[in-house]
Amino acid sequence: MPDDPSPPSPLLSRPSPDVGVLDDLLARLRPRLRAHRTRRILVAALAAVVAWTAVRGATSEAASTRAAWQPAGPVLVVSRAVTDGAPLSPADVESRRVPAFLVPADALTELPAGARALDDLTPGEIVRAARLAPLGSSVTAARLPPGSGGVVLPADAAVGLEAGDRVDLVAFASGLTVTRGARVVRVGPDGDTTVAVSDSDRGAVVRALASGGVISVLVP
Structure with missing residues (x-):
């Protein structure tokens, strides 16, 4: 009895792929592959720019620090x-x-x-x-701010004051404040004290000193 012929191999019997289908598939994949490749290139380029900027900034900062020192x-x-x-x-x-x-x-x-x-x-x-x-x-004149003049108070009107203090000056006779926030610029060895009085108040202070004196009130 003759042998039965062997069944055909599955590999041999598989139909050949349709070339048109493959071309269509590749045509669809190419844009995606190109886009993916482009994204990778852009990411790599961006990373390189960031790294270069960081290195350049660090180098510039180091150079500035060295120059400052x-x-x-x-x-x-x-x-x-x-x-x-x-x-x-x-x-x-x-x-x-x-x-x-x-x-x-x-x-x-x-x-x-x-x-x-x-x-x-x-x-x-x-x-x-x-x-x-x-x-x-003089040192005293140099301490006077612009728009002011130095008025010297007698020692009894400036007890305990120090250079840099600020005072309101009150006329003894009338009880009126003749200037506010006058800065003490000098305390002399005998207690006489120079205060910086604004040009607008200087006349009133001088008149108060000439007509009974002033009282110094220490203010912040």
């Missing part, structure tokens, strides 16, 4: 304590190089002739023009 040209620094109103001599200062970011705009490199301290100066601080009385002006 580089010593500037020599400036004058107080070498020993100088009291308020005292003259400054070359022995009170020294030339020193300090980090650039510590140097104020009005730092001095040379000591002006006849310089006087407007306030107490402490060792180590940079000598600034704003902390010295202008040339040709």
Whole structure:
């Protein structure tokens, strides 16, 4: 009896794929593949830009920090304590190089002739023009704000006052306040006290002093 022929292999019997179907499928997938590839490229490019920006910013910041800490040209620094109103001599200062970011705009490199301290100066601080009385002006005059004049009060009208205090001045005869918030700019060794009085009130204060005196009222 002849052998039965073997059944055909499933692989051999499978129908060939339709080329048109494959082309259609690829046509549909290509835009997606291109879009996916484009997104990956954009993400990679964005990451590179962010990384470059961060590195550049860090480098710039580091450079700025290094520059700030580089010593500037020599400036004058107080070498020993100088009291308020005292003259400054070359022995009170020294030339020193300090980090650039510590140097104020009005730092001095040379000591002006006849310089006087407007306030107490402490060792180590940079000598600034704003902390010295202008040339040709006394310390007291230099402390007067614009639009004001200095009026000297007798010691009995300014007991206990200190430079920097603010006072209202009350006329003793009338009890009226002749000026408010006058700043004490100097207390003399004998107790006489100079206060900065606005130009508009100065006449009233002088008249009150001439007709019975004033009482100083300390205010915040």
